Amino acid sequence: MPTNPPGGLGHVPVAVYSCATTSTTLGESEERSRCYADARHWHVAGIWSDPAPSLPLMERPGWQAVTAALSAGMIRGVVVGGLTHVAADAAQFAVLGALLRDRGGFLADASSGIRTRRTPGQARCRRDIADAASGWFTQTGTYEEDGS
Known part of the structure; x- marks a missing residue:
């Protein structure tokens, strides 16, 4: 049985x-x-x-x-995906995690740290903000030059 800690990296067999x-x-x-599992190897x-x-969880055949x-x-x-x-x-979830720890295992929630889905409009807005921050302006004529 692997001895890697639950949060650590390494060859640890897990179930999804x-x-x-x-x-x-x-x-x-x-x-x-x-x-999530692949990122931790x-x-x-x-x-x-x-x-x-x-x-109920304990009555589910998969569980x-x-x-x-x-x-x-x-x-x-x-x-778990969430x-x-x-x-x-x-x-x-914490109680279930403690129960699995008592049995020598661990429970991990893959939804923490996962980017949420964004709409195309949100992605475009983020790209425009990043472009503006880097000095790359895609919209010409937006900024007026000072005539002085």
């Missing part, structure tokens, strides 16, 4: 878990979680998901498979 009603949301969560040993967020993999030593941690996949709020 998500729970959502649509395949699009499941796919986005999986991608976010994989990127963690090995994604398995991906599990459940389609019914209304079902049961994740906890079985943790108990068997196949994984060291669980990465805390809402496993908990209703931050307090419940």
